[in-house]
Amino acid sequence: xxxxxxxxxxxxxxxxxxxxxWETARLLEGRGCTIIVHAPDVASGQxxxxxxxxxxxDASRLCLAVADFSRLDEVRSMAARIADGHPALDVLxxxxxxxAPERRTMTADGNELSLQVNFLAAYxxxxxxxxxxxxxxxxxxxxxxxxxxxxxxxAWSDPHRAKRYSRLAAYAQSQLALTIxxxxxxxxxxxxxxxxxxxxxxxxxxxxxxxxxxxGAQRVARLCDPATEVIPGAYYDRTALSPAAPVxxxxxxxxxxxxxxxxxxxxxx
Numbered sequence: 001x002x003x004x005x006x007x008x009x010x011x012x013x014x015x016x017x018x019x020x021x022w023e024t025a026r027l028l029e030g031r032g033c034t035i036i037v038h039a040p041d042v043a044s045g046q047x048x049x050x051x052x053x054x055x056x057x058d059a060s061r062l063c064l065a066v067a068d069f070s071r072l073d074e075v076r077s078m079a080a081r082i083a084d085g086h087p088a089l090d091v092l093x094x095x096x097x098x099x100a101p102e103r104r105t106m107t108a109d110g111n112e113l114s115l116q117v118n119f120l121a122a123y124x125x126x127x128x129x130x131x132x133x134x135x136x137x138x139x140x141x142x143x144x145x146x147x148x149x150x151x152x153x154x155a156w157s158d159p160h161r162a163k164r165y166s167r168l169a170a171y172a173q174s175q176l177a178l179t180i181x182x183x184x185x186x187x188x189x190x191x192x193x194x195x196x197x198x199x200x201x202x203x204x205x206x207x208x209x210x211x212x213x214x215x216g217a218q219r220v221a222r223l224c225d226p227a228t229e230v231i232p233g234a235y236y237d238r239t240a241l242s243p244a245a246p247v248x249x250x251x252x253x254x255x256x257x258x259x260x261x262x263x264x265x266x267x268x269x
Contacts, residue, residue, distance in 0.1 A: 010086050011224060012036040012065070012129075014122070015096030017048040020144065020195055023217030024093060028224060029057045036063045036082060038096065069096055069121035070107045072268040079128030089132035091224045094122035094178070095144040100170035104161060109268035112160040114167075116264075118174035123181055123258075124265045126190075134187045140230070142223045143192040145179045147237060150245045152176035154253075159260065180248045180257045183233040192244070193236040195219045 015021035016037045029035045039045025045064045053059045067078035100114035107116050133139045152172035182192040195216035235244035
């Protein structure tokens with residue numbers, strides 16, 4: 001358990017311009033944390049920060065960090081700026097996600113869009129921030145995943161799904177990859193969480209209605225709290241400890257995925 005008081009804790013929330021990310025950032029700022037608000041571009045980031053301040057947040061505790069996750073060079077640059085400004089990081093919330101497009105879309109880095117934005121960017125960001133995360137005892141990485149990972153498989157020989165593309169299969173694969181990577185050994189504690197089916201931009205992938213984004217954010221923020229005891233590498237379904245997909249529990253699969261991820265982010269360096 002961290003002995004750092006909430007007022008001195010620093011949390012990075014990716015995808016914090018709307019939905020669960022925005023609400024998580026707002027909730028944690030309300031508890032006295034300094035929040036690094038990630039946005040894909042300056043305009044949406046300034047708008048998100050402005051709405052937080054209008055909702056009562058202290059502007060002095062909000063820092064904007066900008067990177068388009070469809071460009072891995074921007075992820076690296078953002079990580080370097082954050083490490084310079086925040087040498088110690090208590091929590092990284094990997095929340096940023098997009099729905100896979102109807103038609104297979106490749107990034108400039110040569111990766112299928114949802115695989116890169118939902119998984120590879122988070123994987124790279126976590127590794128690039130290993131210094132700040134290692135600097136604080138009890139630091140955590142909270143990966144916002146999805147129960148849809150249970151329906152997925154990793155297309156090892158065709159991760160970009162050139163041969164057989166389905167937007168649901170691509171999105172589910174990205175969520176499975178994020179869940180598997182949570183079990184990679186690191187100096188910090190990593191957990192993944194399905195925050196519930198919530199009324200956000202991703203809702204159409206799941207259902208016609210869902211919980212509020214605030215309810216989803218409360219389940220994420222709970223795992224960011226040092227007072228909440230967590231099991232390293234564990235998967236949480238809302239607030240309950242839950243078994244992840246069996247493949248995600250295999251050590252050899254964790255190693256295989258990390259090797260693949262290393263190759264995919266290295267080619268973009």
